[in-house]
Amino acid sequence: MTQEQFRQDLRKNYERMAAFGVRKADAPYFLPPYEWYNKSITEWTAQEGLQLVNFSPGTRSTADYTWPEMGSRYLSSEKVYRSILEHEAKDPNGLNGFILLVHIGTDPRRTDKFYHRLDTLLAELKGKGYRFVTIDALLN
Structure with a gap:
């Protein structure tokens, strides 16, 4: 995935959420698909003004x-x-x-x-x- 693909995917998701009245300012957290991420995703998330989050391990x-x-x-x-x-x-x-x-x-x-x-x-x-x-x- 390139940074541009990441940005486009985020933009499309926020456009879909906007249809339900959810603005980017209302949803400043990013949980990566399948909870998979690396250093690039972490950096790109921050550059988009979002905070990367993940679930706490230990349960199923x-x-x-x-x-x-x-x-x-x-x-x-x-x-x-x-x-x-x-x-x-x-x-x-x-x-x-x-x-x-x-x-x-x-x-x-x-x-x-x-x-x-x-x-x-x-x-x-x-x-x-x-x-x-x-x-x-x-x-x-």
């Missing part, structure tokens, strides 16, 4: 896009859910400051959508004293 929440036909790479929503609670229990900091990635859309072949469990997960974590903030509140 990122596998919420998988579907059963993927074989051993598939993780059920129950396993994803348990991985989050197991990480919370074993990490000395729990999930404090944690950026949990959950996909808002997944393949139709995944009928066990993890986002349907978010209410339960959030209620359980609130019961443990966690509070939830926006990404800008967390990072600034």
Whole structure:
């Protein structure tokens, strides 16, 4: 990928978001596709006035896009859910400051959508004293 391709891709994404009333100033964070990035992407992101972000490692929440036909790479929503609670229990900091990635859309072949469990997960974590903030509140 060249820097110009990167810029064009960003511009097209912001144009699409503008159709929903989201301006660049409203969305100053960049999470690279597949969470893959290198030094160039990091530099280009900064040059565009954006802050590069990524999820916190340690849970399997990122596998919420998988579907059963993927074989051993598939993780059920129950396993994803348990991985989050197991990480919370074993990490000395729990999930404090944690950026949990959950996909808002997944393949139709995944009928066990993890986002349907978010209410339960959030209620359980609130019961443990966690509070939830926006990404800008967390990072600034």
